[in-house]
Amino acid sequence: TGASPILPPITGLQNVPFQVLRTMDDALALKSAMTGAKHAMVLGGGLIGTHGAENLADAGLKVTLVEAKGQLLPGYFDGTASALIAKAFRAHGIDLVFGQAVSKIRPGVAVLEGGSEIPFDLLLVATGVSPDLSYLGQSGIKTARGILVDDLQCTSHPNIWAAGDCAESSLFQAEATGVAGILPVAVEQGRIAGQSMAGDGAVKPFPGAVSLNTYTFFGQQAISVGRCADDAGCESHIRHDEAQGTYLRIDLMDGRLMGAAAVNLALDPGILWQLILRRTDLGEVKQRFLADPKSIGRLVMAREWK
Ligand SMILES: Cc1cc2nc3c(=O)[nH]c(=O)nc-3n(C[C@H](O)[C@H](O)[C@H](O)COP(=O)(O)OP(=O)(O)OC[C@H]3O[C@@H](n4cnc5c(N)ncnc54)[C@H](O)[C@@H]3O)c2cc1C
Known part of the structure; x- marks a missing residue:
């Protein structure tokens, strides 16, 4: 069942129109919100936020991207690589604000932790995704951040399997479990789950996710x-x-x-x-x-x- 965008607990966020980017409907809603907009504010400098910012700037909007950590794409690149990427964003007129989260939103204005205010007329929230587990209700299926699975993608219930962005599996490079959130892992886990469900003796266990x-x-x-x-x-x-x-x-x-x-x-x-x-x-x-x-x-x- 995949994952859904995380909405950060920012005071006032629920009182203003904002966009997210997960589904085709989200993309179409963002496109129509761009009509007449001049200044886009992007919350989050991960892959979705940076792609969003680039495309909004390409469409002629003034863009400000705010990332709470000290750099763009913090989960993927170190500071030096990230600075090279940031240079291209600045060269295309995108304002980057690092190391400060947005703490409050009023209609048309985002207030940073430091108190400065940034005006916007279009807001894209791209602060990560989280597996949607709400439909599991009282099923008793074990979850942590995602649905916990073994190396054949089986959940704590012997007849239920989970794969992809909703599943929390072992990580290849850490003694921990995690939600990988990338397509190649979803495809591999889906294949293993299918083989395992069909009782295929040739199924190879999932080795753990590598980003x-x-x-x-x-x-x-x-x-x-x-x-x-x-x-x-x-x-x-x-x-x-x-x-x-x-x-x-x-x-x-x-x-x-x-x-x-x-x-x-x-x-x-x-x-x-x-x-x-x-x-x-x-x-x-x-x-x-x-x-x-x-x-x-x-x-x-x-x-x-x-
Ligand atoms: C904008 C964007 C760009 C991305 N780019 C990349 C990339 O370049 N490379 C990469 O590796 N990954 C990328 N990803 C991540 C990648 O798309 C996911 O890892 C992958 O789609 C996960 O597959 P999935 O089947 O687990 O979930 P999804 O593809 O999200 O599919 C889950 C489906 O389940 C449906 N569903 C949800 N709840 C229910 C329910 N209760 N009952 C029935 N159906 C339900 C949903 O509607 C959805 O269609 C991107 C994601 C986004 C949003």
Whole structure:
């Protein structure tokens, strides 16, 4: 059953018209709200908020994006990569406000925590999504943030399975469970749930979710695959060319890929995703992989797939 937009507990939000972006109907409602609007306010600098801001600016609106954390796309990119992305937004006239949440909304005005006021005549709320569990009622099915599932996507009820944005499953790179919220994981979990429901003995358990995001902005591109927690002790290899607007970060641990992020460099995110999931030992080719992750990643995977 997917997920629904989270509405932050901002005083006054429910008293003003606002838009969200999850379904086609939401997109059509946003499009019609744009008619006659001049100044859009976007709450949230994640993937939905940044795509929304870019398209609103392309349509000729003045756009202000407010992100409570200190950078754009905080769950996906580090500060350096994010600053390159932010530069493109500013170059296209979008005002970015970081490190302050909107604390109050009055008709046509958003008040930031610091007290400053930003006028708007169109408001897009993009502060994340959350599985909608309300229909489960008193079913007794175990939930946390999402519907808790085992590695065959079965819930706490033996005849009910869950997959995709509503399911909370194991994470590949953490001793924890989580809601992945991305299409490739939803597809994989759906396949496993279907096989498991049909009693297919060949079903392979879900290995845990690894994040995989490709992001395009103003004709540029960025990717983010996997993650390495700040305290995990990964070796981070970084190449940054401010003038060219390029960035590459590769995080390794014990010769194995943990995470990669790139801005304006061609990489194969699917191959990097597989290298993480297979815990492929890159020790032998480490220096060559760091110098050319695209070609060497392809070579290594070609060998693994044989
Ligand atoms: C604007 C946007 C852009 C995105 N871009 C990307 C991207 O580039 N890459 C990526 O990997 N992911 C992206 N995602 C996330 C991706 O769409 C989701 O991870 C994926 O759709 C999850 O699939 P799902 O089947 O779990 O949920 P959904 O696709 O949300 O489908 C759930 C369906 O269940 C229906 N439903 C809900 N409640 C009930 C009920 N009680 N009874 C019956 N039906 C019900 C809903 O109407 C909906 O049609 C994006 C999401 C959004 C909103």
